[in-house]
Amino acid sequence: MARMKFLCDTERCIECNGCVTACKNEHEVPWGIQRRRVVTINDGVVGQEKSMSVACMHCSDAPCMAVCPVDVFYRTEDGVVLHDKDACIGCGYCFYACPFGAPQFPQTGTFGQRGKMDKCTFCAGGPEADGSDAEFEKYGKNRLAEGKLPMCAEMCSTKALLGGDGTALADIFRERVVRRGGSGAEMIGWNTAYGSGEQKRQQTRGGDK
Amino acid sequence: MCAHLIVTLRAVLLAAALGLGWMAAPAVAAPPDNNADVYRAVREGTAQSITFTAPADRMLIQSEGQTWRQWRNGPITQIGGWMLAGVFVALVLFRLVRGKIMLEGPPTGRLIQRFSTVERMTHWTVALSFVLLAITGLTLLFGKHVVIPLIGYSAFSWIAALGKNVHNFVGPLFFASTLVMVALFARDNVWQAIDALWIRKAGGLLSGEHVPSWRFNFGEKTWFWIGVVILGLLVGITGLVLDFPGNGQIRQDMQLAHIIHTSGALIFIALSLGHIYIGSVGMEGSLESMKTGYVDETWAREHHEYWYREAKGGSGAAPVAPGSARPSTAH
Numbered sequence: 001m002a003r004m005k006f007l008c009d010t011e012r013c014i015e016c017n018g019c020v021t022a023c024k025n026e027h028e029v030p031w032g033i034q035r036r037r038v039v040t041i042n043d044g045v046v047g048q049e050k051s052m053s054v055a056c057m058h059c060s061d062a063p064c065m066a067v068c069p070v071d072v073f074y075r076t077e078d079g080v081v082l083h084d085k086d087a088c089i090g091c092g093y094c095f096y097a098c099p100f101g102a103p104q105f106p107q108t109g110t111f112g113q114r115g116k117m118d119k120c121t122f123c124a125g126g127p128e129a130d131g132s133d134a135e136f137e138k139y140g141k142n143r144l145a146e147g148k149l150p151m152c153a154e155m156c157s158t159k160a161l162l163g164g165d166g167t168a169l170a171d172i173f174r175e176r177v178v179r180r181g182g183s184g185a186e187m188i189g190w191n192t193a194y195g196s197g198e199q200k201r202q203q204t205r206g207g208d209k
Numbered sequence: 210m211c212a213h214l215i216v217t218l219r220a221v222l223l224a225a226a227l228g229l230g231w232m233a234a235p236a237v238a239a240p241p242d243n244n245a246d247v248y249r250a251v252r253e254g255t256a257q258s259i260t261f262t263a264p265a266d267r268m269l270i271q272s273e274g275q276t277w278r279q280w281r282n283g284p285i286t287q288i289g290g291w292m293l294a295g296v297f298v299a300l301v302l303f304r305l306v307r308g309k310i311m312l313e314g315p316p317t318g319r320l321i322q323r324f325s326t327v328e329r330m331t332h333w334t335v336a337l338s339f340v341l342l343a344i345t346g347l348t349l350l351f352g353k354h355v356v357i358p359l360i361g362y363s364a365f366s367w368i369a370a371l372g373k374n375v376h377n378f379v380g381p382l383f384f385a386s387t388l389v390m391v392a393l394f395a396r397d398n399v400w401q402a403i404d405a406l407w408i409r410k411a412g413g414l415l416s417g418e419h420v421p422s423w424r425f426n427f428g429e430k431t432w433f434w435i436g437v438v439i440l441g442l443l444v445g446i447t448g449l450v451l452d453f454p455g456n457g458q459i460r461q462d463m464q465l466a467h468i469i470h471t472s473g474a475l476i477f478i479a480l481s482l483g484h485i486y487i488g489s490v491g492m493e494g495s496l497e498s499m500k501t502g503y504v505d506e507t508w509a510r511e512h513h514e515y516w517y518r519e520a521k522g523g524s525g526a527a528p529v530a531p532g533s534a535r536p537s538t539a540h
Contacts (some may be wrong), residue, residue, distance in 0.1 A: 010244060017260055039269045041250055043258030050247045054269060063278045069349045070369045071362055087366035089373045091349065092454070093281075096464050097274040101266055109454040112377035183243040188251055192270055 002165035003079040004122055004144075006153070007173060008052045010188060011180065012160030015040055015051035019152035019161050023055070026123070026151040027140025033104045035120040036152055053152065053161045055120035056081065056102035057193035064094035064103060078144065079166075080122040085138045090114040099192050122163065123150040166194070277464035281471065286350060289475035293347075296479045300486050307415065310492040312507050320503040321520050323424075329502050331389050335437075338383035343478045345372035345379075350471065377452050384445035391438055397424040398433040403515060421514030432484050440477040444470055 015038050023029065023036045036055035042048040058081045065073035065081065069091060072084045092114055094103040105114035116138075125142030128135035135142055143151060153163035162169050173187065251257075256267040324332070348356065348369060357365045406420055407427035413420045420426065425433070447470035450458055458466070488495050494508040509517035 010247060015260075020260075034266070037259060037266050039267065040258040041247055041269070048247070050244065052251075052269065063274055066282055067278050069353055070366045071353055071357060072366070087363065089366065089370040091373055092463075096460055096467065097278045099270045099272060099274050101268065101271065101460075110452075112373065112452055112454075183245060188244070188248050189270060192272075 003167070004058060004124075004164065005079075005166035005169055005190075005194065006055065006057055006122075006150075007162045007169045007187060007190070008054065009160045009162070009173065009176065010050040010052050011176075011182065012158040013038070013051040013053060014158055014160070016157060018155050018157055019053045022151045022155035023120070026143075027121075028136075029118070029140065030106055033106060033118050035102075035104065035118065037101075052188055053156075054100050054102075054189065055152070056098075056122070057100055057189055058122055059099075059193045060195050063097035063099065067093045067097045069093060074127075076124060078122075078124070080124045080144070082121055082124060082126055082139075083117065083119070084127050085116040085118075086127075088116045090116060092117075094119075100189065120150075123148070271460060273461050273464055277468065280468050285468065285471050285475070286354075289472070290351060292475060292479050293482075296482050300482060303414075304486075304491070307417070309490065310417075310487075312493050312505075313419075313511060314507045316505040316507050319506045321506055321509050321517070322502055323498045323504045323509070324502045326502065328393055329499060331386055331393055332499055334386040335383065335390050335441075338379045338386065339481065341375055341379050342383055343474070343481070345376040346471075346474055347478070348372045349376070380445075380448045380452055383441075384449060387437060387441040387445055391441075394425075394433060394437075398430045400430070404430065419511050419514070422512075422516065423519070424513060424516040426513065432480060436477060436480045436484070440473050440480070444473040444477055447473070 017038050020034060020036050020038060024034070027035070029035055036053060038051055038053045040049060040051045042050065058079060060079070062073060062075075062081045064083075065075075068083075070087055070089055072087045073081055073094075074084070075081055090105060090107075090113070092103075092105065092109070092112070094117060095101070095105070102119045103117045104119060105117060107113050107115040121139050121142075123141060123143035125131075125135045125145065126139035128138070130142050130145035141151070143149065148154070150163040153161045156162075162172060176182070251269045252272060254268050254271055254273070257269055259267050349372060352365055352369060352372075356368070360368075401423050403422055404427040407422060410416070410418055410420045412426065412428050414428075447466040450466040451463060451470060454463065488499065494504060498504045498508070506517065509520065
């Protein structure tokens with residue numbers, strides 16, 4: 001079975017925010033919520049500026065899943081971390097725990113009123129029937145069910161952002177590293193999201209027990 | 210888990226120490242196409258440039274979340290859970306050993322006012338909000354492990370959503386009423402010389418001796434200062450930090466506030482079990498005093514000798530021989 005991952009090649013990302021726009025458009029993400037964002041490091045420093053697109057990384061040992069008090073998170077067979085908005089109570093714990101700042105909330109939170117958490121679904125929808133209106137309303141398109149990969153990566157003009165089976169991504173990236181003589185350290189966030197080396201702690205629903 | 214935690218804490222301290230070094234050191238020219246420096250900069254968790262404006266979005270990777278997760282899912286859930294269970298068992302044992310603490314003498318039928326109406330209303334506002342907050346808070350911490358297996362995930366989600374809202378709206382009421390309570394009761398909870406006797410006799414809790422005291426004995430004072438004042442204000446203030454985001458606090462502030470809030474609340478709840486027990490089913494006449502505001506003279510004399518004498522117009526401590534735990538039959 002494929003293990004879906006995201007990879008952003010910082011040697012290629014040009015901070016065009018095309019991925020952000022593609023995501024917002026594809027899923028009709030509500031105003032004020034960004035499921036994906038582009039962060040620039042060393043902005044303006046010649047030769048050292050690097051940009052990177054980041055969203056939910058669908059971690060192997062997902063912190064959101066571990067801290068959720070109502071257990072709304074689950075992992076698909078493809079390793080995608082999804083959540084059930086119907087059960088979400090909007091406590092914000094996933095936002096505290098997430099290393100990537102992926103969980104977003106539609107409300108500002110006075111008296112803890114945040115609304116239902118929203119985040120990147122790897123274009124894999126939610127618990128509702130694949131491609132249903134209810135699924136689209138809450139989570140956006142389910143492209144994976146249609147055999148397509150995430151819209152952000154598909155729309156990336158420089159192919160900096162890749163989304164798909166981790167093995168395939170690693171192969172593509174390895175080839176790039178070989179060609180340009182990099183060190184491989186550009187796989188920013190992979191250790192955080194997928195563990196160092198081949199460590200694969202697969203989580204079942206429920207997180208830390 | 211524990212070893213993991215220690216490793217993480219060590220890493221955090223190391224990173225903090227090294228972080229200072231990095232800031233001071235001049236930028237080292239990295240070999241071309243080696244992004245190790247960039248990755249290191251990312252892990253420092255500093256704010257980067259971004260086209261959006263949300264402050265949290267500027268941090269690419271926040272490592273503190275992992276520390277928060279380990280505290281919350283580790284010691285807070287585990288030690289906290291066992292602590293509450295331990296206190297509950299201790300109270301059951303106390304009940305078995307000591308039984309209900311009854312009045313020794315017959316009630317006189319003459320009543321003395323112990324609490325004013327304002328004091329009672331404040332107490333019950335704090336008490337009711339405390340119980341609601343404790344139940345809903347414990348639901349959020351332990352429900353996943355204890356309640357979901359019993360009633361299932363969907364039903365629990367409904368309870369948790371209700372619980373979260375009750376918690377978030379009742380919280381400020383608890384904080385405000387606690388402030389009033391501190392103001393009302395602080396004066397009579399100040400240390401008095403006779404409290405030393407209470408400590409020496411351990412309150413007579415096990416021996417059954419009646420240790421004289423003024424309006425509040427040392428046990429009540431401990432609950433007041435450690436429970437109501439310190440824990441109440443600590444949990445209340447951190448609760449406000451969590452309840453009203455968007456006032457300048459960032460994720461790391463919320464994580465810290467949450468750890469203090471939850472740890473403090475668990476200790477608060479553990480202590481409260483003792484207070485609730487002795488104030489309700491554990492002692493004859495104690496619930497009536499807060500319900501009606503009045504106690505029988507026998508109760509006052511047996512539990513708060515000095516206060517009783519003062520209330521009767523005497524000088525309080527005078528008739529009791531120094532060091533004597535049990536006052537004679539003086540009326």
